[in-house]
Amino acid sequence: xxxxxxxxxxxxxxxxxxxxxxxxxxxxxxxxxxxxxxxxxxxxxxxxxxxxxxxxxxxxxxxxxxxxxxxxxxxxxxxxxxxxxxxxxxxxxxxxxxxxxxxxxxxxxxxxxxxxxxxxxxxxxxxxxxx
Numbered sequence: 001x002x003x004x005x006x007x008x009x010x011x012x013x014x015x016x017x018x019x020x021x022x023x024x025x026x027x028x029x030x031x032x033x034x035x036x037x038x039x040x041x042x043x044x045x046x047x048x049x050x051x052x053x054x055x056x057x058x059x060x061x062x063x064x065x066x067x068x069x070x071x072x073x074x075x076x077x078x079x080x081x082x083x084x085x086x087x088x089x090x091x092x093x094x095x096x097x098x099x100x101x102x103x104x105x106x107x108x109x110x111x112x113x114x115x116x117x118x119x120x121x122x123x124x125x126x127x128x129x130x131x
Contacts, residue, residue: 014047014101015091015099015101017045018089018090018091018101019091019093019099022090023088023089023090023118024088024089024090025086025087025088025089025106025117025118026042026044026045026086026087026089027042027044027084027085027086028040028041028042028043028084028085028086028087029041029043029082029083029084029085030079030080030081030082030083030085031048031081032070032081033065033069033070033071033072033079033080033081034065034072035063035065035072036052036053036054036063036065037050037051037052037053037054037072038050038051038053038072038079038085039051040085040087040103042087042089047089047101049087049089049101049102049103050103051085051087051103051104051105053072053074053113061074061075061110061112061113062074062075074110074113075110075111075112075113076110077108077110085105085106085107085108086105086106086107086117087103087104087105087106088103088104088106088115088117088118089101089102089103090102090104
C-alpha cells in the first residue's frame with residue numbers, strides 16, 4: 001500500500017507542476033518504439049510520456065512497424081531509439097478525477113500527426129511578501 005501511495009503522490013505533484021506551467025515545448029529522446037506510438041524521455045524533467053500516432057477513426061496516418069530495428073515509420077519519417085524529437089507537454093484535465101500528462105509531437109513535422117508549436121510565454125514570477 002505504501003508503494004501505491006508513493007506513486008500516487010508522485011503523479012499528483014507532477015500534475016500540479018505542469019498545471020501551474022501551462023503548455024511547454026521541450027526536447028526529448030525516443031526511448032522505445034511501439035506499433036502505434038513512441039515513448040519519449042524529457043531529460044529536463046525526468047519525465048517519460050507516450051506520443052500516440054493512430055487516431056480513433058480509421059483515417060489515421062500510415063504506420064509501418066519493424067521489430068528488427070525497432071523502427072516505426074510514419075508517413076515519410078522513421079523513428080528509432082535515441083532520436084531527438086520536440087514535443088508539447090500539457091495537462092489534460094478533461095476528466096477531473098483522472099488528469100493525465102499529454103504529449104504531442106511538434107518536430108519532426110509530419111502532416112496529420114504533428115501539432116503546431118503553441119506560443120509559450122514565460123510565467124511571471126510571484127511577488128515576494130516581506131515579513
